[in-house]
Amino acid sequence: MGLVGRVPPLLRERTFRRYWTGQTISLAGDQISLMAIPLAAVLVLGADAAAMGWLKAAELLPALLFNLPFGAWADRQAGRRRAMIATDLGRAALVLSLPVAYALDALTLTQLYVVAFGVGALTVLFEVCNATLFVALVPTERYVQANSLVNGSRSTAWLAGPGVGGLLVQFLTAPFALVADALTYLVSAGYLARIAPVEPSPAPVTKGHFTEGMRWVLRERSMRALFSASGTVQFFNFMFHTLFVLYATTELGLGAGLLGLVLATGAVGGLLGAVWSGAVVRRIGIGGSLVVGFLGFTLPLLLIPLAGGPRTLVVFVLFLAEFLSCVGVMIVDVAVGSFLMALIPDAVRARVMGAFRTLNHGFRPLGALVGGLLGTAIGLRPTLWIATVGAVFAVLWLLPSPLPWMRELPEREGESAPVA
Template sequence: MSGTAGHGTVKGRDFRLFWFGETVSLLGNGIAVVALPFVAVLTLHAGTFVVGLLTSVAYLPWLLLGLPAGAWVDRLPRRPVMLVSDAVSFVAFVSVPIAACAHVLTIPHLLAAAFICGCASVFFTTAQRAYLPTLLSDAELLSGNARLQGSESTAEVIGPGLAGMLVQAFGAVAGLLANALSFLVSWISLRAIRVTEPPPSPPPEVRRRRLRTEVRDGLRFLFRDRILRTLAVFSAVSNIALTGMSSIEVAFLVRTVGAGEAVVGAVLTLCGLGGVLGVLVSHQVSRRYGSARAVVICLCGAAPFTLLFPLTGPGAGLAFFVVGGVGVGAGVVAANIITDTFRQRYCPPDLIGRVSASAAVISFGAIAVGGLLGGVLGELSGVRETMWMMTGMYTLATVALVCSPIRKLRDFPESDESLRAAEAEKAVP
């Protein structure tokens, strides 16, 4: 493992390159999250179901490929996997503006691009989580994750505003071209990294094992561990709820509330400030209250803010959406930083790819379900009514979290061995 142990600092050219490439790519994603529904709604005149389906299709690959991807990533060098993923994503998204310029863009084409990019994202995200400990020491992981999450939150602030301006100035597909170019920048940055990645070196008996067995090992580790299992279940339910709302937010703001493209971009930009706030407070909250307790505080604190989304109205009523977005974003992002760092420290190195992929399949698979559910309910019951349903689901998820074993912990354990030792110590009379 490269990098020097420090007190929360992150040094090194290679991590800075990695961080820069990721930041640009995340900014492109922040633009595309808004631009993609705009293309569907404004260019192709799609209904609410199709808008929700776009989110679902983008995350469906996690259900199809997530588990075997984790096993493959544990067998392969991680950086080449990320390079191929960036190249595939670039081709998928650059095809959309090309088709639009040729006046042959269709909804199936848009869905296919989202699905292909989603497949690439499965491998990139799984490899990235396993690759980061190669660039950073254990002492640097929390700060490294905070910087990456900070980039994601900043992209969520800047991206929607840029998307709104690009849509108004150059048309809806301009945002997808910007996203395609961001993958190219990420690819170049990864190519420039010099650190030598340790080659995967599983024993011969592991290399001969069937892929199904390796996948089962990752799932078994995840579900036998009470902390990882609790976090995975909460992530699934909360992601269904939050994605059910976010997948139809553009349609809600444009069609139900009556906001214009620039106003929608501004509203979503202000909502993104919550993620930046979450990055800023995550370390302080974790240090003051303990990592496990901080996660419960942050996620439960976000719950009341979800009630504001369905109350949104035109004009000054948009403030409900903004305040809700800031509150939810701050709580969820701060919790994500802490839990991501916990998993990277906690999981055995030879299992980290498979365990991360197993957790991601549950988390991102739930996003696919949430996107589809939001679109279906939006068509059947109404968009505002769907917002209320999803708010209720998130509230129930937080109640379950408070009743889970995590509520008894102050800090997450450093490893599964330390957890077993602590439990054995408690069992001694």
């Protein structure tokens, strides 16, 4: 088989390839920000655990506030792609304001909070529009393959982003490292401007339009179980992530470069998870993949608060935890993404995704705040134990539902698969 024959069929289609390329580059930039902004707070502005909690909450609070209204708005629009381009440009401008302020010796924690909130709000709008754009590009029978490719990009970003971010912080300082992230948003906007898929027609404005997405989520049994499991993971996982950089740099003594390398090396597991996810779904079904993915994501993180001893042992334990967890998270992301795309009708897609993200991601700022407060009150390591153990039990929400026994993706009644 020639080299072209090894390329996944979706990547041979120019429109999807441009969409995927823009997403891949933007995701890599996001990983730089995930390193650079917390490190700017810690290393440049001397933030403590409570301040880190507020910073993470500012980044995540828009998911709680804006998913519903933005989803309702997006379902009424004919051009969601144009809105996505505008959000990319807005995020680039906000991120660039940080190195400018630093160069002028005017950077403050308040500005970090404002930029984190603004980028989070624009990201919410991007994601609810992206759900509709995705189904305009991909036929139903290729949802698992497309989600594997997109999540493979996310894994590649996890692989390259933290390492590059850590090195940029090491040599350029944290604020100037953010210039790279701003450039990736501009590249993403450029690729989106070069595609023109036929998007689903706007939904008519009817009575209950604003709340229909929330009502759809709550009355669908499988969605309720998935929301409960995912929301539990989000709450505890963001307790964990709020304190991880602070814990690794202060208690474990890792520098920015070594921390980035550990995360990047561990992200090889994410890349493998994305590659394997299609085979896992075929072997054990979409429901079994959800259960395996949730456990594979959460169980390895129990190693993080166990880390201690010689530097070599600490680095190995962190690598192992990140590697195994990234395998699990890719499997669950591909399974969840494919399930939602197949189940939700086009007419309410943005509203349902907005409602799901409101219910689900709304736990993130709560987890960040609780993590910051507990980290200050009882210490970093005890809080990480609470966060990692709590996340493992999220899988219990799935077991009484139909999800674990589901082999195939559900079919939307009365709707045909979109044509790529």
